[in-house]
Amino acid sequence: MTIHWCGTGLSAIPGLRRLIENGHDVTVWNRSTDKAQQAVGDLTADIRLFGIDDLAEAVTRDDVIVSMLPADWHVPLAELAIAKGAQFVSSSYIAPEMRALDNKARAAGVALVNEVGLDPGIDHVLAHWLMADFRNSDEMDPDNEYEFTSYCGGVPKYPNAFRYKFSWSPLGVLKALRAPSRSIRGHSELQVSRPWDALSSYVAPLPEPEKFEVYPNRDSLPFMREYGFDPNWKVKEFVRGTLRLNGWANAWAGVFREIETLDDPEGEARLKQMSDRLWQENAYAEGEPDRVVMCVALKVTRDGVPVYHKTCVMDAWGDARGTAMARLVSVPVSLAVEAVLNREIAPGVRAQPSDPRLVARWLENIDRLAQHLQIVDHLSG
Numbered sequence: 001m002t003i004h005w006c007g008t009g010l011s012a013i014p015g016l017r018r019l020i021e022n023g024h025d026v027t028v029w030n031r032s033t034d035k036a037q038q039a040v041g042d043l044t045a046d047i048r049l050f051g052i053d054d055l056a057e058a059v060t061r062d063d064v065i066v067s068m069l070p071a072d073w074h075v076p077l078a079e080l081a082i083a084k085g086a087q088f089v090s091s092s093y094i095a096p097e098m099r100a101l102d103n104k105a106r107a108a109g110v111a112l113v114n115e116v117g118l119d120p121g122i123d124h125v126l127a128h129w130l131m132a133d134f135r136n137s138d139e140m141d142p143d144n145e146y147e148f149t150s151y152c153g154g155v156p157k158y159p160n161a162f163r164y165k166f167s168w169s170p171l172g173v174l175k176a177l178r179a180p181s182r183s184i185r186g187h188s189e190l191q192v193s194r195p196w197d198a199l200s201s202y203v204a205p206l207p208e209p210e211k212f213e214v215y216p217n218r219d220s221l222p223f224m225r226e227y228g229f230d231p232n233w234k235v236k237e238f239v240r241g242t243l244r245l246n247g248w249a250n251a252w253a254g255v256f257r258e259i260e261t262l263d264d265p266e267g268e269a270r271l272k273q274m275s276d277r278l279w280q281e282n283a284y285a286e287g288e289p290d291r292v293v294m295c296v297a298l299k300v301t302r303d304g305v306p307v308y309h310k311t312c313v314m315d316a317w318g319d320a321r322g323t324a325m326a327r328l329v330s331v332p333v334s335l336a337v338e339a340v341l342n343r344e345i346a347p348g349v350r351a352q353p354s355d356p357r358l359v360a361r362w363l364e365n366i367d368r369l370a371q372h373l374q375i376v377d378h379l380s381g
Helices: 012-019 033-040 053-056 071-084 100-106 122-135 171-176 223-228 254-259 264-280 324-341 358-371
Strands: 005-008 025-028 047-049 064-067 088-091 111-113 146-156 181-186 190-194 200-205 210-216 234-245 291-302 305-317 349-350 372-377
Touching: 005 012, 005 053, 012 025, 012 033, 012 324, 025 033, 033 047, 047 053, 053 071, 064 071, 064 324, 071 088, 071 100, 071 111, 088 324, 100 111, 100 349, 111 324, 122 146, 122 291, 122 305, 122 324, 122 358, 146 200, 146 210, 171 264, 181 210, 200 291, 223 234, 234 291, 254 264, 291 324, 305 324, 324 358, 358 372
Parallel strands: 005 025, 005 064, 025 047, 064 088, 088 111, 111 349, 146 234
Antiparallel strands: 146 291, 181 190, 181 234, 200 210, 210 234, 291 305, 305 372
């Protein structure tokens, strides 16, 4: 069985190297063989120029295709996996077009595994751990009220005036600022068209508590079912969101104002100009450490009294192993590849699995990737 790893961008390398170093049969595909050679040429000579026709010739039954390419490649590569009876792994969110492949994948006995990076990915692992822990706590009751929050963000280890730095083109970040979101706040559905319309403060329970700015991201509501929330539960809050350094909104106020005005082809060109300028002014320097903070919390109250309240909090930063972002995105992808090879994930379109054995195994690995990983019990005194 061969792992066909497609894409050797900045966030792909640690997981790719891990699979090669662990003795797996890996073929590396990239749109630039020179870049792939620089990244893993010391470990393997099996590096090929990416082209879907060439990949199709190389893939055989029970192989694994890993897509670390731009999102528009995920579905074509998943379709190739189904056609070949191979498996598929990606760190990206499940797009509707990917979801539509579920029946075909099941019929072919093929697992199409997505959302196994950092966010989405590690956040799912922590959410599944919290939900399993709560269900084992004997605190289930029809009168319970539930609050779930999951915040993650990549931020500079050493803050700058802009309160943010970029590892790659800022264009994706700028476009995300124009995306609407849906969550639950105060028992009601909250829909906002721009993140700054729902900005709030959040104090992360780190060893030294730290205040951040947070906002809802994408559509949180489908993940209630994914995490095992019963439709009859009384949910006061359910938010999956993005975390930024305190002061981020003020530093970005000018960016927000201009983004509001960009809604035509000329606006898209202006967005590209903004991206180029931000990249010049706020890119990470060579060897400069990044930082990733993630906090996933579940609070359950009954008659106004908390009966369960825990937060999984993670803090990681760049070190001699490379950037925190690269480790936390790509190593979980490599864990998913191994789980697929071991037939531990069922056929069909899947996100990070809730199987307790896999959750425990991945948590153990995540603990080694982050400098700080802790389950904070807010009711333990």
